[in-house]
Amino acid sequence: MKNTIAARIADFLKNFPPFDLLQKEQLYTLASEVKVIYVEKGRSIFKAGEEQHQYFYVVNKGAVSVLKPENGIFETIDKCDEGDIFGLRPLFAKENYLLETLADEESILYGIPIDIFKPIAENHPKVREFLLQSFASNTRNPYASGDKGKLLTSITPATGTQNLFELQPAPITRKVVTVSPATTIQKAAQKMRSRMVGSLVVVEDNIPVGIVTDENFRDLVANGMSLEAVPVSEIMSSPVICYSKGITISQAQLTMMKHGIDHICITEDGTPNTRVTGILSAHNIMLSEGNNPSILMKAIQRSNSTNELKKIRNKITLLLRGYLESNIPLNLISKIIFELNDATIKRIIERCIKKMPAPPPTDFAWLSLGSQGRKEQLLQTDQDNAIIFADVAAQDHAATKAYFLELAKKVNKRLSIIGYEYCPVNTMAKNEQWCKSLSEWKEQVAQWITSAGSDELLLSSIFFDFDISYGNVQVSNALSDHIFELSRNNKRFTSALAEATLRNPPPLGFFRQFVVEHDGENKDSFDIKKRAITPLTDAGRLLILSHEVKNLSNTSERFDKLAQLEPSNRELYLACSFASKALLKFRTKQGIRERNNGRFIKLGQLSKEEKMKLKRCFRSLKEVQDLIKVRFEVKAYV
C-alpha cells in the first residue's frame, strides 16, 4: 500500500539538510514513520531537564524559539523556522534536554523517530559529518551562509558567535584623536579636518574631560562667538559619558538615545577618571549592521522574500523589548516601531504588485486601520486594512475590482505569514466589502452614517483612524473629506459615537476593586483592551472630531491637541494622554512577557505599584467619560 502523506513529507524534507543527502527510499522509509504535530502558539515542545523524547523535530510551518535558562531567566538563543531541526543533540548525547523550546506561533512540526534516523545517520558518512559539524559549531546548518543558527537575517555576515547582534560588543575606534582643553577652536577644527574625524576627545593627562563634535562648532557659529582665541574647553560637551570596552551595541544605542548624544568615550574602567582607550560613535554602530532601526529599515526595503521580512519582524520585536526595558519614552518607541511596520507593509505591497500580471489599472490607496492606523501598534495584532481605488469607466469596473481583490489576497496572505493574523471579523482588503472604488466607498459610508443601527455607524468611525500605507494620498483624502462633511454637525452621529464610547466603563467596581472576567478562559483577568484602551481611544476620537480636527489619529497626540484647544480641561486631557501611553506600554510589556497580544492581564500578577498606576489611568478614563456624558447628553448609560 502506498502512503501519499509519507511521500509528501519526504518531498518537504528533501529540501533541507541533512535529509537532502539521503536516498529517496531511505527518506520515504523515514517519512513513513514521522509524527505530524500541531503546536499552539506559546506551548512548549520540551522543557529543560525533561527526559528525551523518541523523536527530534523539524519545523514544517511556523516558528519555534530555543531558550536557554540562565538563573531563572530565559534567553532566546535560537529561532527555528521552516526546515530547521531542533532537539536532536540530546538524543545523540543520551542526556536530558538542557534547553527549552517554545512555539512562537502556531506551528506544525514533523517528529522524526530517532530509532530510524540514527542507523541511517551512522551509516552515511556525509550525514555523520554534517551532524558532527553542526554539533561542534552549535549552529544548525554549517553549510548555510551565516543566516542559520543565529538570529541574524541574511544581511549580516557570519561571525561564528551565538550572540544576538544587539548583545555583541560595540565596534570601538581605538585611534582616538585627542586635544588638550587649552587648544584653540581653530586648531581643533583644523585637526578634525586633517584627521577626517567628526569628534575630538578633550583630555587632561589622558583623562577625558569633554568631547567636541561637529555640532558644537555649529552652535558656536550660531551663537556668533569669535573663533580664534577661544579654547576648546569653552564649547566642549562635558562631562563625557564613559563606558568600559565591553559595552554591547544595545547598551550603547540606548545610552546614546537617552542622553541625546552620538559619541561615547571608552575608558579603562568605564569611568571618566581613567585613561581614554577608544571612542564609539553612533555612525560606526550603524555601519556595523545590527538591529538599529535605520539598518532594519534598509533591510526591509531591500528584502526579497516574505521569510526574510518575517525574520526582520523578529528583530523588531527584540528591539522593542530592549527599548521597553530601558524605559525609552513611549512616543519615541511607537514612532520607530510604526515606521518599521509601515515600511514592512509597503515592501510587501510593492512586491505583490510586481507579482501581479500587470501594473495597477488605476490609482489606489491601501489603508491600515485600527492600531497601526493610529500609530499605536507595538505588538503584532490582527490585520485590519482596506483598499480604495479611483473610479474607472463603468465597463472596466468589474475587472479593476477583480485586480485589486487579487492583489489584496496576496498582500493579506503575506502579512499573515509574517505574523499579522487574519482579522477574525474579516476587515481585510481581500474581502470585497473592504475593497471598493471611491464612489462605492462614499455611498457605503453615507449609508452607514445615515443607517438606523449604531453598529454600522461605528464602522464609519474607523475611517477617522486610518493611515495610508501605500498608494495615492489624494484618493484616501477624498474619502475622508467626504466622511467629514457627512458627520459634521451631525448630532445623531456624534451621540451614537458618544454612546459607544461609554459602553465600556473602566474596570473598577464600587469599592475601587478591579472588575475581572468571571468565566471563560480568561477568568480572573481583565481585558485591558476592551475595558481601558478602546474606550480611551474612542473618547479621544470623539472629542477631536467634535473640534473638527483632521488627520490626527494617534490617541495621545489627540489628547495633547485637546489640551491646547480646551485650556479649561487641560489637566484632564494631559492625564488621558499619559494614560493612553501608560496603558499601551502595559499591554506591550504584558504581551512580550506572555508572548501573546497582551490583552488579558492576570490580576494576581500585578504588583502594588502597577495596580496603582492602572487605577490612575482608569480614573482619567472615568473622568473623560463623565465629561462626554454631560457634553453629548448621553443618558442611556448609568
Add this chain to the structure above:
Amino acid sequence: MFNLFKKERPNYPEFWKAYEAKFQEELPALVSQTTFVVLDTETTGFDYRKDRILSIGAVKLQANELNVSETFEHYLQQEKFNPEAVKIHGILKEEKAECLSEEAALRAFLKYIENAVLVAHHANFDINMINSALKRMELPKLKNQVLDTGYLYRKTLLNSNLINKEKKYTLDEIAEAFIIDVKDRHTAIGDAFITAIAFLKILGKLDKNKEMKLKELLKL
C-alpha cells in the same frame, strides 16, 4: 413470550460484531484525550444510491499528533464508472492502483476507525456514502460520533453582523484562511490530511487551555 415485538437480531458478521463491541467503552472526557479519525471519500458522483466510493482516505489524530504510519488509504474496485468524476480527481478506471472490493475496504475501514470520533469536511456526504455502502452489505449505519469542519470553522469566527453566518465554506477557502498547502487536493488522503490540519487549527482556537470536554465539542 414477551418478545413478540422484538425484532430478531440478524446475525451480523464477526467484523461488525467486533466493531460494535468497541462502543461498550466510554469515550474519554476531554477533547485532548480523544482519538479522532479525519476522513474524506472520493466518489463517482453525489447520488447516494447510484454513485459509488472510489477511494477512502483517513488519518488518526490524538492529542494534536498524527502518525504518518497510521494513515488509511484505499482505492475501491469499480463496476460503475462516471467519466465526469475523472476530471476532478483523476482516478481512472483503468488505473492500476491496488484496489480492494467495496466490502474488503469497508471491513478495513471499520477496523481502522473503531469507536473514534469521525471528522470530515461537510461530513454528512461522506458518512451517507459510507452508510449506503454498508447498506449494500446488509449492515447497519456507522455508530461513531461525527464532527463537521465546515460547521466548526464557522464557530471559530467572531459573532459579528458583518459575517454571513449561513455561508458554506469550501475546503479550499478554509485552507486559504489557515494557510495550509493544498498539494494532493482532490485525492481522498490529501483532502483528509488538509482537513486534519484545519481541524487541529480549529481545536487550537476552540480549546485553548486543553480543558474542553468532548461533550461540549460535540454539542457546539
